[in-house]
Amino acid sequence: MLHQEPLAVVADDLRSGRIDLETYLDELEDRTATVEPEIESLVEEPARWDRLRSEATALAERYPDPAERPPLYGVPVGVKDIFHVDGLSTRAGSDFSPEALAGDEAASVTALREAGALVLGKTVTTEFAHMSPGPTRNPHDTSRTPGGSSSGSAAAVAAGLCPVAFGTQTIGSVIRPAAFCGIVGYKPSFGRIPTDGVIPLSESVDHVGLFTQDTAGLSLCAPLLCDSWRTLPAPAETPAIGVPDGTYLEQASDVALDAFEDHVSRLTAAGYDVNRVDALSDIGAINERHRRLVAADAAVAHEDRFRDHESKYADETHDLIAEGLDATMETVAVGRRSRGEVRASLTDLLDRHELDLWIAPAAPGPAPEGIDSTGDPVMNLPWTHAGLPTVTVPAGETDEGLPLGVQFAGRYRADEDVIRWSHGIADTLGSA
Structure with a gap:
């Protein structure tokens, strides 16, 4: 049976040798053969498993002593097909040839490779990370979208094909698909993870992000990717949380808002100080x-x-x-100036009301039917516009069994705080 534990557990087991890397790849190949035809999350690569076994052999020869193995030794990572990866072609979900889109390997991919990760392969993206979807389907219900633009990465992690995958977010392309697929998504502060080697959509607001199965995976990967990472102790107290009441919140559906009120009640019952604040009235x-x-x-x-x-x-x-x-x-000047103004406004409200985080539904509702659209990113837009660090965690299901997610955003460049607080919020909402 495939070892499908979350990233931190898989990484520890591979590093220690409790799981044999070759055996793990055999099981992963079997699972991929069973699941992938249903969800189509990976870009086709005929020699994928030969390549992975060759890379795994080289990795094992380089690190024969478990005590000297890097933190992601042998961990397979999915890479959205707008990231350049040495040895793999880039098509960006388009009709352009790989030669027309070639470039140097993304700095973020290199960072995880240097930490011992193996690239499982390229994952399906909408064309150039915009809105024209590929064939990927939601593992929870294959008649529905997994979200986008990082469609394949979210679906692959949710389906157990890899415990971590790269995405990008220009509006809602990490947080929304993570919510639709019932997993964890992380969009860092703008610029905190380099976008070098990633085909741009909007250099003013593109973010490199991550998908994992739980928040412990974020704690393992974020320090490897974010610049100037600060190791902080586990929080002694729960954060004070703000709900941005008003026009912004009203963009969500009744289903999402009803569930969100239950999520807020659960957090309050668990001892979190949750306050409602008028915010984003000009959304x-x-x-x-x-x-x-x-x-x-x-x-x-x-x-x-x-x-x-x-x-x-x-x-x-x-x-x-x-x-x-x-x-x-x-137009460009107004847009870029707006980013700073919205960031300052949201931060000022946190300061004035003595809050640590904003919280909101991660999407207007559950994953919509069909795969001709990836859903509406409107609930993610202001946090991306402001460049604030944002995490989404699973928060129960609809009556139809479709995942729901809650997103929370913190102060600019306070990613360390957002991630360390994410564990408690995820635990509180995980049974919602």
Whole structure:
């Protein structure tokens, strides 16, 4: 039977030798053969298992002594197919050739490889991490989307094909699919994990993020990826939490809001101080400024390729870039200035009300039916716009058995606090 424990457990077992790496890969291959045809989370790679076994043999020869093995020794990681990986091609969910999209390996991928991880393979992405979806399906209900744009990464972790995977978030492409798939997602403070080697959609707001099965996995990986990581003790007290009442929260569906009220009640009963604060009353304007900024940035990133090969782009990506080509410098300036203003406003409210975290539904509801859309990222947008560190954790299910998630965001560059507080929140809401 496949060893499907979460990342921290798998890593410890592989490192110590309690699990033989070769045997683990054999079991993983069997599970992939069974599950992957149903969810289509991985980009096709004919020689995947030969490559992985060769890399595993080299890793074992390099680290014969378990005491000297790196923290992610032998751990398979999924990599969204907008990250460059040495030895693997990049297609970015598009019709472009790998030669047209080639580049140096992503710094984040190199960091986990240096920590002993093996790249399971590329995971399916929407085209250029925008909105045109691939074939991936939600492991909880294959008639539904896993979310996007990091569709394959979320589905692969949820299905037990890898205990950790990379995603990116420009609006809601980590937090939302993590919620839809019933797993943990982490979007760091803007710029805290380098985006070098990742095909950009919007350099102003692109974030590299992670999917894991539980919050302990974040504690293992985040220090390997984030710059200037500070090791902090376990929290002695629970954080004070703010609910951003008003127009922003009203964007969620009745199903999500009803569940969210139950989540708030559970946290309150567990001893958390939860306060309601008027916030993000201008969310409509924030949403529009963010959308315009992403379009303008996408036009910059794709301009030469778009002018030469316009017909190769899917409709959604085409329309975004075309809109961006008409954007003015003022549009970009307004969008970038807005990011700082929203960050300052949210931080000021935390300070004024003596709060540590914001909390909200991670999506407008559960994963919608069909795979022609990846769902609405509107609940994630302001936290991405402000560049605040955000984690989502599973928070029960709907009556139909579909996962729900709760997201919480902290102060800029206080990722360490957000992650260390995530363990208690996850434990409190895990049985919701």
